Amino acid sequence: EAQVTQNPRYLITVTGKKLTVTCSQNMNHEYMSWYRQDPGLGLRQIYYSMNVEVTDKGDVPEGYKVSRKEKRNFPLILESPSPNQTSLYFCASSSFQGNGQFFGPGTRLTVL
Amino acid sequence: EDQVTQSPEALRLQEGESSSLNCSYTVSGLRGLFWYRQDPGKGPEFLFTLYSAGEEKEKERLKATLTKKESFLHITAPKPEDSATYLCAVQNSGGYQKVTFGIGTKLQVIP
Numbered sequence: 168e169a170q171v172t173q174n175p176r177y178l179i180t181v182t183g184k185k186l187t188v189t190c191s192q193n194m195n196h197e198y199m200s201w202y203r204q205d206p207g208l209g210l211r212q213i214y215y216s217m218n219v220e221v222t223d224k225g226d227v228p229e230g231y232k233v234s235r236k237e238k239r240n241f242p243l244i245l246e247s248p249s250p251n252q253t254s255l256y257f258c259a260s261s262s263f264q265g266n267g268q269f270f271g272p273g274t275r276l277t278v279l
Numbered sequence: 280e281d282q283v284t285q286s287p288e289a290l291r292l293q294e295g296e297s298s299s300l301n302c303s304y305t306v307s308g309l310r311g312l313f314w315y316r317q318d319p320g321k322g323p324e325f326l327f328t329l330y331s332a333g334e335e336k337e338k339e340r341l342k343a344t345l346t347k348k349e350s351f352l353h354i355t356a357p358k359p360e361d362s363a364t365y366l367c368a369v370q371n372s373g374g375y376q377k378v379t380f381g382i383g384t385k386l387q388v389i390p
Contacts, residue, residue, distance in 0.1 A: 171322075200378065202380075207382070208382070209366070209380050209381060209382035209383060210323070210366065210368075210380040211380070212377050212378050212379070212380075215376070215377060215378070217376065223376075223377070225377050225378075226377065226379070257322050257323070259322075259323075265310040265311040265328070265330070265370060265372075266311070266328060267311075267313050267315075267325035267326075267327070267328045268313075268323075268325060268378075269325065270315075270322030270323045270324070270325075271322055272321065272322055273320075273321070273322050
């Protein structure tokens, strides 16, 4: 089954404790991206990647890091989380730029 | 800066009552305009991609159209299961190929 998986689905953590949210897709897609979704602000792109070792900033990259060492994986790293990073995070992938994206189920993160 | 504005923010329809959702956009170069459906607590589900003005796509009760400044999602004879938030997004065609989403239209279809 074609899918994008994210782990964990739910996470409560404390300010400053480094964390990684994993994302994996099984469709051999080149394009992957991370979004956060907040009430009243909609989905905002954090980072995206057009292929292995090629990443670029979206609209809200501050406080986040990404890496793309393998085509299927695109982890999101929060090196020192803060309460303003409390949000619902989605990973997505598509076969090439300009195609609709497949979204993962989301990760709800709370930073205390 | 790319921008996407969706209207209305919320829409309540009786079952069978057709209507349209609007997505106005500004982008320096359009690679694609996308429509998604999102159910509460779930990731967005891809519906359509439109690439150029004049293009139309259909899927069941949904039809998406595109002009140079806006896109419409027409819903014909909606059913309660069409209730969801509908999201519009644009992807820039430049080397900087980020995606910008609108806030969405929350649709409720009453039986």
